[in-house]
Amino acid sequence: xxxxxxxxxxxxxxxxxxxxxxxxxxxxxxxxxxxxxxxxxxxxxxxxxxxxxxxxxxxxxxxxxxxxxxxxxxxxxxxxxxxxxxxxxxxxxxxxxxxxxxxxxxxxxxxxxxxxxxxxxxxxxxxxxxxxxxxxxxxxxxxxxxxxxxxxxxxxxxxxxxxxxxxxxxxxxxxxxxxxxxxxxxxxxxxxxxxxxxxxxxxxxxxxxxxxxxxxxxxxxxxxxxxxxxxxxxxxxxxxxxxxxxxxxxxxxxxxxxxxxxxxxxxxxxxxxxxxxxxx
Amino acid sequence: xxxxxxxxxxxxxxxxxxxxxxxxxxxxxxxxxxxxxxxxxxxxxxxxxxxxxxxxxxxxxxxxxxxxxxxxxxxxxxxxxxxxxxxxxxxxxxxxxxxxxxxxxxxxxxxxxxxxxxxxxxxxxxxxxxxxxxxxxxxxxxxxxxxxxxxxxxxxxxxxxxxxxxxxxxxxxxxxxxxxxxxxxxxxxxxxxxxxxxxxxxxxxxxxxxxxxxxxxxxxxxxxxxxxxxxxxxxxxxx
Numbered sequence: 001x002x003x004x005x006x007x008x009x010x011x012x013x014x015x016x017x018x019x020x021x022x023x024x025x026x027x028x029x030x031x032x033x034x035x036x037x038x039x040x041x042x043x044x045x046x047x048x049x050x051x052x053x054x055x056x057x058x059x060x061x062x063x064x065x066x067x068x069x070x071x072x073x074x075x076x077x078x079x080x081x082x083x084x085x086x087x088x089x090x091x092x093x094x095x096x097x098x099x100x101x102x103x104x105x106x107x108x109x110x111x112x113x114x115x116x117x118x119x120x121x122x123x124x125x126x127x128x129x130x131x132x133x134x135x136x137x138x139x140x141x142x143x144x145x146x147x148x149x150x151x152x153x154x155x156x157x158x159x160x161x162x163x164x165x166x167x168x169x170x171x172x173x174x175x176x177x178x179x180x181x182x183x184x185x186x187x188x189x190x191x192x193x194x195x196x197x198x199x200x201x202x203x204x205x206x207x208x209x210x211x212x213x214x215x216x217x218x219x220x221x222x223x224x225x226x227x228x229x230x231x232x233x234x235x236x237x238x239x240x241x242x243x244x245x246x247x248x249x250x251x252x253x254x255x256x257x258x259x260x261x262x263x264x265x266x267x268x269x270x271x272x273x274x275x276x277x278x279x280x
Numbered sequence: 281x282x283x284x285x286x287x288x289x290x291x292x293x294x295x296x297x298x299x300x301x302x303x304x305x306x307x308x309x310x311x312x313x314x315x316x317x318x319x320x321x322x323x324x325x326x327x328x329x330x331x332x333x334x335x336x337x338x339x340x341x342x343x344x345x346x347x348x349x350x351x352x353x354x355x356x357x358x359x360x361x362x363x364x365x366x367x368x369x370x371x372x373x374x375x376x377x378x379x380x381x382x383x384x385x386x387x388x389x390x391x392x393x394x395x396x397x398x399x400x401x402x403x404x405x406x407x408x409x410x411x412x413x414x415x416x417x418x419x420x421x422x423x424x425x426x427x428x429x430x431x432x433x434x435x436x437x438x439x440x441x442x443x444x445x446x447x448x449x450x451x452x453x454x455x456x457x458x459x460x461x462x463x464x465x466x467x468x469x470x471x472x473x474x475x476x477x478x479x480x481x482x483x484x485x486x487x488x489x490x491x492x493x494x495x496x497x498x499x500x501x502x503x504x505x506x507x508x509x510x511x512x513x514x515x516x517x518x519x
Contacts, residue, residue, distance in 0.1 A: 077404035
């Protein structure tokens with residue numbers, strides 16, 4: 001394989017490149033935009049897809065005081081992707097004056113609820129626990145007791161932010177079915193990781209009013225909520241903690257571009273070396 | 281004998297669950313069976329803990345390759361179990377300030393909360409984040425256009441990778457957005473078409489196939505033909 005008097009060619013050197021160079025390139029591709037966003041505070045504009053717009057409309061169209069069940073079915077492993085999503089949806093519910101019942105199907109999901117509610121309600125002392133919101137946490141095989149709630153159909157909207165099993169798919173199978181909800185269909189909005197989203201798309205728009213897919217879906221939803229806030233008050237300043245998903249789109253952009261570049265480079269090396277072998 | 285009892289319990293539970301959906305007087309059977317499951321699952325947790333202890337203690341005593349990992353696993357398991365059961369560092373609840381154990385197990389400031397916040401959370405987050413580095417390396421070395429199918433896969437990957445970011449908007453911004461007959465070619469729209477048409481069709485086929493498979497397996501378990509869930513030596517296999 002060696003050429004030029006035993007010296008490996010450029011293509012051969014690329015083919016045998018130490019993968020730590022790739023790790024370094026990915027580190028720079030992600031870290032540099034994070035620093036840039038941190039310093040400038042700038043984010044990319046988002047154009048919401050119909051699935052995200054459907055999710056936003058499902059929350060937005062409910063009258064103030066509506067009862068929303070929010071199930072945060074994830075743990076710290078996927079919090080990077082799902083936490084901004086949960087924060088944006090809960091914040092939207094609070095801005096609209098909906099009553100929130102938070103819960104999780106994951107044993108390690110309890111602190112996810114605590115962190116989300118603290119982020120959103122930290123500066124809202126007017127929101128009383130037990131009146132406007134309640135945290136059922138993780139309850140293996142049991143249900144919480146709430147005034148006016150006898151079953152899942154008594155909620156006006158169900159939201160699941162999920163990273164896998166048990167999550168959005170199971171909510172469709174066990175809760176959104178017409179045999180459980182009766183004549184009044186239960187509207188359902190799901191948010192999920194990029195890996196899980198393709199499994200949920202077949203349920204949109206019949207079983208699900210909207211889907212937030214990965215950090216991109218979260219950024220679009222966050223954009224809609226922040227636009228609504230700015231529309232209501234043009235002088236409103238949106239804190240960085242409510243732009244987390246939008247801020248993560250810049251590192252995602254450069255990460256994806258690097259991936260495309262690496263795939264192209266890998267194929268150039270592959271075709272070049274194969275052509276040389278054919279000629280030899 | 282014990283296997284016959286297990287098969288009988290599984291069959292009765294499964295049939296009760298099915299009938300509860302169709303026969304009104306049997307509606308409560310579903311809840312009853314779910315309660316049995318909770319009780320059995322609680323016992324299984326204890327058995328799982330005992331199994332974890334046994335396997336890792338054996339690995340440590342044998343001093344085989346990687347026995348240190350077993351030691352770390354055991355240490356983490358026992359430490360988490362201990363501080364959780366004893367509620368180490370948990371302040372008493374407001375309602376019962378005189379009782380040390382009255383606080384919530386995972387209350388902020390407790391040892392279990394500390395382990396979650398400063399050990400489990402960063403470790404699992406780091407492991408998930410590291411995937412980006414390994415996927416990038418794999419993209420360079422393994423994602424090769426060796427044939428037509430691989431080329432289609434590559435093309436689709438490019439469209440979705442770029443279409444899900446602002447790069448897609450920039451690259452195809454020259455295509456008019458207000459002309460429906462060409463605007464679908466913009467990367468962000470093309471990415472949405474791939475997800476909503478091709479991905480949906482493929483996923484629906486898989487969901488329906490899996491559902492039929494689950495139903496078939498369920499029937500086999502109900503009538504005792506499939507005993508593979510009993511483990512090795514069940515004598516039934518797939519019937």
